[in-house]
Amino acid sequence: MTLPVPLVFERDNVNDESVVLVRWLAKHGEKVEANALVAEIETSKANIEVPAPQAGYLVWSFPEGTDVPVSTPIGYISAVPPTSGFQLEVSSAENPASATSRQIKEEQLVSSARPSRLSGRPPAEASMEQEFRTSTPYRQRFSPVAARMMEAHELNAAIFAGKSVVRKQDILDYLNPPAVVMEEAVPARRNIGATKITQPYREIALSKMKRSEGRSLAAGVGNAVQSAVSVTCFTQGIRRDLDARAKNVNTSAIIVYEVSRLLRKYPNLNATYRADKMLQYEQVNLGYAMDDGRGLKVAVLQSCDTLSLQQISAVLRELTMAYIEDKLTPVQISNATFTVSDLSGLGVSSFYPLISENQGSILGVGGEQFPPGSTYGFYTLTLTFDHQLSDGRTAALFLNDLKSRLQGYEETSKENFCSQCGRTAGQLAERASSLLLSASPEGYICTLCAAGY
């Protein structure tokens, strides 16, 4: 499956900071031909019409009338119809990064009163009693490397307001803000195991990725006082059922969905320890560990608690594809606040996951085990947590909460469901929708999916 292709147009005025999306000429989800006109935009010079770069399904990223920054695509052409309806307040699921960047931008505006944070320098520098007032503002410019990075990460130039010259390092600092004014969380790794080895061995260099993985885990472990709690969940085969029916919703998505909401109820698990303080994260960015043998990567669903189940499914699919194609971008693997590690596919019953760098807990999901001949099986959920921030009781409460929610899905799995979106008859009834028998895709399709939302 190919990634969606962004809509682009000729920049006729290099000084334009944004363009106005006057109106869409085709609907969200509509199938369009190549070169068909899909939108009308207004630049500082003229109104121009935007053609579709190829045939496919039009995906809107913004509603009509929006002032869209020039670095952000107004929409995409997708090979498949978009699974979610166009929601006005947030950009589509196809574009999680811009949601993040918007939120981060809002944070930056708040913190712009403290420019020293942006520049990464200690505040003492600002006490140089010299003022540099100007009658006209500086002209902001980006170095060629920085300009390319801005495009790649879909960042808005306004992020760097107050910086007149922006370099690659500035962008990197923005994307990975250093621990400002705080001490090093992790003491330098001690060289444990320095005793002499007395048997023959072969020296093999560890890959950069493996070394980096090791460092990150060591950092997480070193910073946390780890303990773990497990619960056993009974199942009648939910995983099998869910994964078999809807292509779009599976147990992974459900676990991610439920965990991210639960973390709002248990904020101490969405935090990290620093110098006698708990830093509670304001966002829930859920990291989903992936490893198909090519290396462990944790793909991040930003602001996961704000995404619907369908959106989460879509993002997980996208991240998986990116992982397989080795195209995970820096944005997609950074800023996780909590990690879910699912080893059920490997037949693991339970395991003790390690807390990652800058986090405070991690959920390990084990595989279903069925006693021979029984229709009832069980699987284990393990939560490793940092005892400096929470405790066994909290962890237990969290796990039990999660267990009961997952149990809820068991009950609904026997109902008929839409093979496209996975919603059950019961859920559809709430939306004044119904299930239709479908030949393609085989099974049932709800009226919502049939209409193309």
Added chain:
Amino acid sequence: MSANCTSGFTIGEVLKGSELPSPRLLEKALGIRLFEQRLLKLFGEGRLFGTVHTCIGQEWTGVALSEHLEQGDMVFSNHRCHGHYLARTGNYLGLVAEVMGREAGICRGRGGSQHICDGNVFSNGIQGGIVPVAAGMAYAKALRGSQEIAAVFIGDGTLGEGAVYESLNIAAKWSLPLLVVLENNLYAQSTSQALTLSGEIEARADAFGIRTMKSDTWNPLRLIDTMAEAVHYVRSERHPLFLRVDTYRLMAHSKSDDNRNPVEVAGYWERDLLFRAAKEFPELMAPIEERLLAKLDAAVEEAESSPGSQALKSPQPDPLTAWTETEFDGGERVVNRIYEGLRRALERDPAVVLLGEDIEGPYGGAFKVTKDLSQLYPGRVNNTPISELAITGIANGLALSGMRPVLEIMFGDFIMLASDQFINHAAKFEFMYAGQLRTPLVVRTPMGGKRGYGPTHSQSLEKHLLGVPGTRVIALHHRYDPAMVYDRLLGGNVEVLPTLVIENKILYGEKASAQAVGGFKWFHNGDDFPLSYLRAEAQPDATIVCYGGMLLDVEKAVERLFSEHDLVVEVLCLMQLYPLQENALLPIVRRGTKVLLVEEGHGFCGFTAQLMASLYELDPSLVMRRVYSDPQHIPSARPLELSILPDVDRIVEKTLELVQ
């Protein structure tokens, strides 16, 4: 005895009585002699330090001149100046206190014996250099249309100095009211005239069309009459005159260095009028001597008991940290802005006078800076002969007389010809004369290469004149209006210091404006000759410090470093090279802590070497590198010249080295 010392009459005739000078005159002359003898005695007793050059035997020259001076007349003397001073002022106390290093001294002990200034009598220990200064003083009188004159005392040894001839040439050509009195005592320190002087003394002045007269000190009354005629001529004709006075120094050059034939010396003692008068007319001379000795004793006693010279305080002005965005109506070439500044100065202040080679319109200067100023302000913008030393000295004389001279030295490479006047005269007047007067000298000159003018017309020699206390050196650039700089320098609100202004040839054609590299802006601080700062709203990776013409290449380097290497480099462009305000630089260079120092000239003992030392002394944590010219002479062939002088590539390269 050589022909030059015959006097044409006998002592006996003089001592007949009818030709003896009056007691008043005798007292004057004897007072000088006793004073000088007392100094030698004090030295012998260890109550004096330093040195003196006594004028024993030559007293009558000073006495004779003093008889005809008006109050506003200036006298400039040399190391052997006590007689010239005492004859005019009679200030034994002030002079002995000066030699003794006391606050009560006429120069508060700063100048000592040979650097005096009081009652319009000046002296300096550089005998050739005083002649053009005196000529400048005479020139000021001519410009003001007064009836006063300037007189300068030289020795026969001084005739070896080129400054004398340059000055005589100009004095004659410009018709300056300058009286040159040559005390011909046959010796220059230890060297007899016969060994050093070729040709005739008067012939030298004749060659310039200057009237000459001749006299001697063995017939003081005749000398006084001759002096009267000479002074009258200069005063009324407003033209120089060269008066040769034959005489003989009866004591050593300074304290005891006398290698002359004792028989010769003894012979002159026998001819000396005061010596003979004391022997032949004791009833006349003894009471005079007694009176004078009492006066001297009192003066010496008072001087010795007065407080010693106070320690000097050199106040370090606080760096003015108020920064202002640089904004001015840009777009005109630097050369036109300089013109504008000079024109405004000429307009505003009648004391401003421009001198230089080829500066008059319509030619308007080698680099067309002065253009039509001579036509706009006739008589105040004047071409000079090719005499860098003399014209600088003349400018000094003008400055001492309260004018504001602006001297153009056509190429900075020629500045060394003027360096004596800058270092030994201009820089020192205010100090050694204990602040009695200022020297508002301005010398402007273009430095720098890249025009293919070759080794002696492309240099950056300013480093050789940096660091002389009592001076100021500034370098113009195109990011701060040169017209403003001249407004300030010639306007009177800044400290009056002899100032060397470096203009860079390459900059003449550049447009002066506050235009900055994209993403940056120009600021300047509150100093009179401000520090300019190219600033970005970002954390810089490094800072470049430069001045003058190199700013062009530095700006190009900043652009390249950002667009090709993703580095933000800020720039500090100095205008005032000396005195250096390193405290003003410090907070800015600390923003990046990596500093590149750039100059066009040679690096050995160059300005960047000083900068590096100064900044390191203030903050050893700074990491610094320098860019300067290859240690070679500058060839004329263009590609070769460009490869030797620092350029954008070298600046970029060195910055990358610094940052990585």
